[in-house]
Amino acid sequence: MGLKRMSGDQDDKNTTHFGYAEVPESEKAGLVKGVFSNVASRYDLMNDVMSARVHRVWKDAMINWLAPRKNTHLLDVAGGTGDITFRYLRRIGGLGEATVCDMTEEMLVEGRRRADERGVQAPIDWVCGDAMALPCEDNTFDYVTIAFGIRNVTRPEQALAEAHRVLKTGGRFMCLEFSKVRVPIIDDIYEAYSFYVIPRMGQIVAGDRDSYQYLVESIRKFPRQEDFGEMMQTAGFRRVDWRNLTGGVAAIHSGWKL
Numbered sequence: 001m002g003l004k005r006m007s008g009d010q011d012d013k014n015t016t017h018f019g020y021a022e023v024p025e026s027e028k029a030g031l032v033k034g035v036f037s038n039v040a041s042r043y044d045l046m047n048d049v050m051s052a053r054v055h056r057v058w059k060d061a062m063i064n065w066l067a068p069r070k071n072t073h074l075l076d077v078a079g080g081t082g083d084i085t086f087r088y089l090r091r092i093g094g095l096g097e098a099t100v101c102d103m104t105e106e107m108l109v110e111g112r113r114r115a116d117e118r119g120v121q122a123p124i125d126w127v128c129g130d131a132m133a134l135p136c137e138d139n140t141f142d143y144v145t146i147a148f149g150i151r152n153v154t155r156p157e158q159a160l161a162e163a164h165r166v167l168k169t170g171g172r173f174m175c176l177e178f179s180k181v182r183v184p185i186i187d188d189i190y191e192a193y194s195f196y197v198i199p200r201m202g203q204i205v206a207g208d209r210d211s212y213q214y215l216v217e218s219i220r221k222f223p224r225q226e227d228f229g230e231m232m233q234t235a236g237f238r239r240v241d242w243r244n245l246t247g248g249v250a251a252i253h254s255g256w257k258l
Contacts, residue, residue: 016028016155020217020220025154028154029103029130029154032103032104033103033104035152035214035215036080036106037104037106039211039212040081040106040109042205042207043107043110044081044083044114045205046201046202046205049205050198054246055148058245058250059087059147061243062084062087062145062147062174062176063084063088063091065174065243065252066143066254068088068092068142068143070093071092071095071096072097072142072143073097073098073143074096074097074099074142074143074144074145075101075134075141075143075145075166076098076099076100076101076144077102077131077134077144077145077149077159077163078103078131078146078147078149078150078152079145079146079147079149080100080107080108080110081107081111081114082100082111082124084145084147085100085111086114086115086120088143089124094120094122097123097124098122099125099127100124100125100126100127101127101131101135101136102126103128103129104128105128108126108127108128131146131149131150131153132153132155132159133162134163134165136166138165139166139167140166140167140168141166142167142171142172143171143174144163144173144174145174146163146177147175147176151177151178151219152218156223156231157235160173160234163235164236168257169258170256170257171257172254172255172257173232173256173257174252174253175228175252175253176251176252177222177228177250178222178249178250179222179224179225179249179250180224180225180248181247181248181249182244183247183248186247195216198215198216199212199213199216225242225244225248225251228253229241232253232255233255236257237256237257238255238257238258239255239256239258241253241255
């Protein structure tokens with residue numbers, strides 16, 4: 001059974017962060033949808049520009065560590081444009097199923113377009129849904145992934161509990177997210193690049209400075225590797241581990257439902 005949603009009145013009494021701003025919990029999802037609706041058509045191009053294509057290496061590393069088996073079923077949460085799903089299907093030779101769940105319809109439209117463009121034949125379900133209340137049955141998936149999405153969720157701990165709920169026993173959860181840099185020199189360079197360059201790139205490439213200002217700020221609000229690992233354990237995951245990428249600019253977290 002899925003988690004019960006808190007009432008709107010309770011949401012209005014509680015606040016959360018939207019970048020560096022404090023907003024009512026009831027408003028964050030709509031604000032996040034606005035961000036990704038605005039950037040959907042340029043989202044993957046901006047990822048390439050911002051990271052000098054390094055995000056592709058990170059996503060490959062995630063799939064390599066996941067090491068999916070054939071004839072399995074993946075749920076990719078907040079995976080609208082299909083980047084992780086396409087890698088998963090390629091890794092298993094198309095012999096499996098994938099469900100992409102994203103709260104922003106415009107991102108799903110872009111994902112479907114990319115699947116058609118690539119001639120993807122394996123079955124993919126494109127579902128509009130909330131990571132905190134996944135529209136999925138219990139014990140359904142062999143793998144649940146989320147890449148660069150969980151920091152945008154109003155209550156990450158609830159999204160983790162939902163991921164645990166929909167996994168089969170023996171299934172694996174994996175999260176790729178920006179994290180806390182562990183190398184001082186890299187941290188200084190990354191800080192300057194994030195706040196002074198990325199929003200300007202967003203303006204030039206995507207015509208949207210504000211959305212990329214939010215995305216930069218949201219990275220700074222995300223928990224440290226150790227803290228996020230503890231959140232996963234609280235949600236019920238076992239054998240929790242993580243690997244830092246590029247000195248901790250990003251990290252992959254892994255956990256199992258046992």
